[in-house]
Amino acid sequence: MKTLGIEHIEKVEKGTILSAKGFKAGGIHAGLRYAKKDFGMIYSEKPASCGAVYTQSHFQAPPLKVTQDSISQQQMLQAIVVNSAVANACTGEQGLKDAYTTRHLIADRFQIPEEFIAVASTGVIGEWLPMDKIEKGCSEVMVESNEDSAQSFQQAILTTDTVEKSACYQLEIEGEIITIGGAAKGSGMIHPNMATMLGFITTDATIASEKLQVALSEAINQSFNQITVDGETSTNDMVLVMANGMVEHKTLDEKHPDWKTFKKGLQLVCEDLAKQIARDGEGATKLVEVEVVDAYTDDEARVIAKKVVGSDLVKTAVYGADANWGRIIGAIGHSDATVNPETCDIYIGETLVFHQGTPQAFSEDIVSSYMKGEKVEIKIALHIGTGVGKAWGCDLTYDYVKINASYRT
Template sequence: MYQAMTDKQLIKSVPDGSILTPKGFQCGGVHAGLRYTKLDLGMIVSEIPASCAAVYTTSHFQAAPLVVTQQSIAKENVLRAIVVNSACANACTGEQGYQDALKMRSLAAAKMGIPEHQVAVASTGVIGEFMQMEKIESGIENLVIGKSADNAEYFQTAILTTDTVMKSCCYSARIDGITVSIGGAAKGSGMIHPNMATMLGFLTTDANISSEHLTAALKDVTNITFNQITVDGDTSTNDMVLVMANGAAGNQPLDPNHPEWGIFVDLLKESSASLAKQIAKDGEGATKLIEISVSGAMSEEEARVVGKQIAGSNLVKTAVYGADANWGRIIGAIGQSGASINPNTVDISLGEITMLKNSTPVAFDEDHAREYLMNDKVEIFVDLHLGEGKGMAWGCDLSYDYVKINASYRT
C-alpha cells in the first residue's frame, strides 16, 4: 500500500467546492421521467481526454452498466464522460439490459460528440426492471451541461435514490507549486456493506497522473475508506467508484517516485473518506454516524476487520440508536471478527468515556454515557494491545425507519 508521506494539514477543504472545482469539467442533471418528479439523469464531462480508474462491486451479479464501463475503460484507459441514471438499476436484465447500457453510452457519446468508448455508464435503483429507453433518450437530448454551482447540484441530485441529502466534497493541495483539486459526488443510503456496496462515487481531478498509477492509488484508498463503511450488511449489483484525471492543473506527471506523491494520495484519501462518511451518516433511517477507531492490532488489515465487524453489528447499531451504553455488544463483535485477540488486554471507550480496561470493567456514569450516545456522531475506540496496527470503519445506527423504508422500497 502507498503510504501517505505528508502532513494532512497540506490538504485543504474547499467549502463551496464540488465536482466542478477541478479545472476542465462540466456536468448537469435533468428530470427524464424515470422518477415521478425528481431529477433522475446526469452527466459529468471532461473538456479534454482524462485518465481514469474505477473499482466495482464484488457481487457475482454485476449490472450491465458496470460491464459496459469496464469495456470502455479497457479500450484505452481514457474517458471523457460519465452518464448516470437513478430509479432503475438495469441489473439482472440479461441481453436486453446489456444492449440498453450500450445504447445509453451511444446516446451520451453522440450528445457530446465523442467516441463511445470514452463514455462510462452507471445506473442505480430497482433491480430486475428494464430501462425506459425512450425516456433515457429524451433525457440525454434535453440535458444541459455547464460549469455553474446549479449544474453541480443538478448532477448530485439526479443520482440519488433513497438518500435524504446530497453527498459532495472538494479538497485541494499544492503539488509542484500548483493547486491541484479533487471534487466528489456520491449516492448511497441502503444496501451498504464493505467490499463495495450500493453506492456510486464519482471523483474528478485536474491532477496529471496516468491511469496505471491512478488505479493503484484508488484501490489502496478504497480499502481504507469506501470498503470500511456499512449500513445494513447487504452488497448490491451496481456499485462503483470512478475517478477522472484530466491533467488540466499542469503539474508534473505523478507516480510513486514523485517527491509529492504522498500529497496526492492524501488528497484522494481525504476526498474518498469524506464521501464514505457522508454515505454512512445518511444510512436509511439512520439518526447517527458511528465511527470506530481500532488500535493495537497485529496489522492494519486486522484493525480494519475489527472495525468493520463492530460497525456491522446489528446489536451495536441498535444499542447506539437506543442510547444504551452496552459495551458487551462491542466485545461480542470483536470476539467474532476473526482477528487476533488477547481476551485479557482489550480497552473500549465511548468518546472519552472508558468502559473497559485490559478486559476489566471500569465504573462509568450511565447518564453521562447515555447523553453522549444522543449525539449525531458516536465514536467508539478499541485498543487490542497486541501490535501497531490501526484502522477505522464507519456505520450508522439501526432505527425503526429502516424497516419502513425497505418494506416499501418499490412503492
C-alpha cells in the same frame, strides 16, 4: 478553505465535483422518477486518465460491464452518464443492449468516441430501462461548469438518500494548486467491498491511468470499503475517477516527491464521501465511527472496526443510547483477527468502559447522554501491535424497516 493540519492539503468547504478545472456536469428530470431529477452527466473538456473500482457482487449489472469495456479499450474517459430509479440489473441481453445504446446516444450527441464514455445506473433491480426516457435524458441533459449544474448532477443520482453528498480538497504539487472533487450517492444496501453506492471523483492533476488506479484502490480500502449500513451488497456499485491534467506538472507516480500528498488528498475525498453515506443510512439518526488501535496489523484493525460497526446489536444499542459495551465485546469476539481479551480496552466517547479484561465503573447517565448525539465514537485499543484502522456506519432504527418494507411501493 479549512486547513486540516495535513501539510499542503486543505478542505474546500463548498467545493464540488466541478471545482477541478475543465469539468462540466448537469442533471435533469427525464421521467424515470415521478418528479425528481433522475438523469445526470459529467463531462471533461478533454479525455482524462481514469480508474474504477466495482461491486464484488456476482450479479454485476450491465452498466458496469459497459463501463469496464470502455475503460479496457483506451484507459481514458471523457464523460460519465448516470440514471437513477432503475438499476438495469439482472436484465439479461436486453439490459446490456440498453446500456450500450445509452453510451452510443451520448457519444453521438457530444461527438466523442464511445469508448470514452462510462455508464452507471442505480435504483430498482430487475426492471428494464424505459428507453424513451433514457433517450430524452441523453438528448436534453446540459453540462455546464457552475454551482447549479453540480447540484443538479448530485440530485440526479440519488435514490433513497435524504441529502446530496459532495466533497472537495486542494493540495499543492510543484507549487501548483491541484483540486480533487467528488459526488456520491448511497443510503441503504451498504456494506464493505463496494455496496449500493456510486462515487464520482474529478481532479485536474496530471497522472497516468495505471497510477491513478493504484491510488484509487488504496483510497477505497481505507474509505468506501470501511462503511456499512445494513450488511447488504448490491449489483451496480462503482467509484470512478477522472484526471484530465488541466494543471501542468510532472506526471505523478511513486517517484514523484508529491505522490504521497496526492494519494492522501484522494483518500480524504473518498473518506469524506464514505462518512456522508454512512451518516445518511436509511432511517439513520447517528453516524457511528469505530477506531481500532494497537492491533496486530492494519488489516486486522480494519476487520475488527468493520465487524463492530456492522453489528446489528451494536447499532441498536447506539440507537437506544444504551451503553451496553458487552455488544461491542460480542462483535470483537467473533472477528477474524488476533485478540487478547486481557489487554483489550474499550472507550465509548471519552469514557473507558472496559480495561484489560475487567469492567470499569462509569456513569451510565453520562455515557447515555453522549450516545444521544449525532456522532458516536467507539475506540478499541488491543495493545498487541501497531495496527490501526477505522470504519463508519450508522444506528439501526424503526424507520429502516419501514423504508425497505415498501421500497418498490
